[in-house]
Amino acid sequence: MKVVAFLRTEQGSGASRRLRTAGQTPGIIYGGTEAPVSISLDHNALYHALKKETFHSSILDMEIDGKVQQVLLRDFQVHAYKQLVMHADFQRVNSSEKIHVKVPLHFVNAETSPAVKLSAGIISHVLTELDVSCLPKDLPEFIEVDLANMEVGNSLHLSNITLPEGVTAIVHGDDPTIATAAIPAGKVEAAGEAAEGAAPEGEEKK
Structure with missing residues (x-):
């Protein structure tokens, strides 16, 4: 499955609120030899993807600025009563590591x-x-x-x-x-x- 994400430069709760208001969900990619990277994803696309079983247990091809890397969904948070994905965590995958x-x-x-x-x-x-x-x-x-x-x-x-x-x-x-x-x-x-x-x-x- 393919996921399109965007680099996120602004940090903090205020920046995250502005992202959500604009229809984006803040997230992070971590793991491997590279430093963690803050990202944002289209909320509606992510919300519907989370309903699919394969999204939770498959290797995902995440595209950021035209570059694709393989990741796994590791965690996500949803609002207590709204249909709103608050945050998503992804882990980089190394093809040679279990x-x-x-x-x-x-x-x-x-x-x-x-x-x-x-x-x-x-x-x-x-x-x-x-x-x-x-x-x-x-x-x-x-x-x-x-x-x-x-x-x-x-x-x-x-x-x-x-x-x-x-x-x-x-x-x-x-x-x-x-x-x-x-x-x-x-x-x-x-x-x-x-x-x-x-x-x-x-x-x-x-």
């Missing part, structure tokens, strides 16, 4: 899994993104999680999914749970009540 990024998980085949199709169960997504380390060229837009074999009472763990080549998960714990499958509580209770109300075999219900 990066640490949160990548979204895309769950597929839930509707055809035994848990849903045969048991009318619900699959809960315990994690929706995964911390990974990789070279910029290996960064995936998302990681696919196949739920086709999920059964009620089972859990899917990190060790059960295949990561893209060159991508390593940064694990917090032994083998984190990705998803679980269970019968909804209401259905379990209803089934229990039905079983209690059923007459024993060979007896008539009074």
Whole structure:
């Protein structure tokens, strides 16, 4: 994805307010061997870009004064109640150095899994993104999680999914749970009540 930014010379809260009034969002680029650079971006373009999942987990081509450099979105701040992006932070990317990024998980085949199709169960997504380390060229837009074999009472763990080549998960714990499958509580209770109300075999219900 391409982002167009402009060098920003004025600093301070007053300058930032003037930028926002003019439809611009202040930001900064840091990292690598170069000094941090203050920038501004078109607010509407940035606001809509932030709604796209890939903008948060992809290498971005940022153009400043005709020169393009690769960056990652690292942080952004929004107004407490207005649809206004207050600030955005970007980190320079070195093609030969590994990066640490949160990548979204895309769950597929839930509707055809035994848990849903045969048991009318619900699959809960315990994690929706995964911390990974990789070279910029290996960064995936998302990681696919196949739920086709999920059964009620089972859990899917990190060790059960295949990561893209060159991508390593940064694990917090032994083998984190990705998803679980269970019968909804209401259905379990209803089934229990039905079983209690059923007459024993060979007896008539009074």
